[in-house]
Amino acid sequence: MDTQYFHIVKDGVEIMTVFAYIFTYMPWLITRKEYADLTDIRRENKFNSKLFLPPVSQEFRKRVDMYNSIVKDVYGCYIENVTKYLRSIKTDREETLPFSNISFSERSDYDDGTFEYNLHHHQSQQINNPSISPFASLSGLTHERFMSNYNATMGSWDLAYNLDFSPKVVPYVDIDCRDHTNTAYHLNSYALDFFKQGSEQSLIAENELSPGDTYNLLLDIHLVLSSVKTSLE
Structure with a gap:
């Protein structure tokens, strides 16, 4: 990936959004109605968390x-x-x-x-x-x-049967959030939310992370960011 991008962007939230797309992957397994209901609940209860990752920049x-x-x-x-x-x-x-x-x-x-x-x-x-x-x-x-x-x-x-060319094998960056039927879905913004407000309890109460997974998820993103920081220095 072109590391010069991270020297150009000065907004920490935008940089963290990019990292969240690249290094985290937790889809919201919800229907469109559930998405609309959750959006209303977030607005009415004034959640600190965004819940859903925002789109990346065109650049x-x-x-x-x-x-x-x-x-x-x-x-x-x-x-x-x-x-x-x-x-x-x-x-x-x-x-x-x-x-x-x-x-x-x-x-x-x-x-x-x-x-x-x-x-x-x-x-x-x-x-x-x-x-x-x-x-x-x-x-x-x-x-x-x-x-x-x-x-x-x-x-x-599509025609290469019996060969695994998924992103697990090929280092392809998927930021479109679409499944094999080309249906769009939303990603959990837990990494971006923790970066902004630093509350583990909010991730559990609002982002619906389980208490047992929260520590490991945050540790993973911490190690990734530490590696990125070292590589850019």
């Missing part, structure tokens, strides 16, 4: 998008190289289409312009399509289309 979002694009390119190249390597060592793979007996593992003797030539050289294009199987190429799917199916919401390539 920070722009930097996150730039970072995520780099991550996508790096892991996209990784997928390509792994695919090429696996194909190079697996020489006994069946690459003959049924019925037509067209082989993709041998050089073609078909004349230019014939159906077999178009099928072999234009539909498959194995040299240019390292991620596409000869059998899948009949659908017209190309390597470029395959690699463009990156789902930013899930942080994964």
Whole structure:
């Protein structure tokens, strides 16, 4: 991530909001009606806590998008190289289409312009399509289309089955707060609230944290901030 951003921003609340998005993750498991009711309760009872993380600034979002694009390119190249390597060592793979007996593992003797030539050289294009199987190429799917199916919401390539490209594995920063159905949800602002008012009791009473989890959650964010402080010095 571009650390220069933290030298530009002078507002401590805005910086803490960014840290909360990056280093904490506690969704409010509530419906829209429950969200509206909780918002009314917060206003009527004049809670000290915000309860819900506010949106990040456009400047920070722009930097996150730039970072995520780099991550996508790096892991996209990784997928390509792994695919090429696996194909190079697996020489006994069946690459003959049924019925037509067209082989993709041998050089073609078909004349230019014939159906077999178009099928072999234009539909498959194995040299240019390292991620596409000869059998899948009949659908017209190309390597470029395959690699463009990156789902930013899930942080994964939709067509890359049996591979885990979630943010748990790929260092992708998700700040959009949307689940796998693209439904928006809200994050608990406990870290930002504690930064502003320093009350552990408010986190329990207002943010609905359990007493047993509060200490560990605050310790985690304290250790993260200490590491960030050291890296920026």
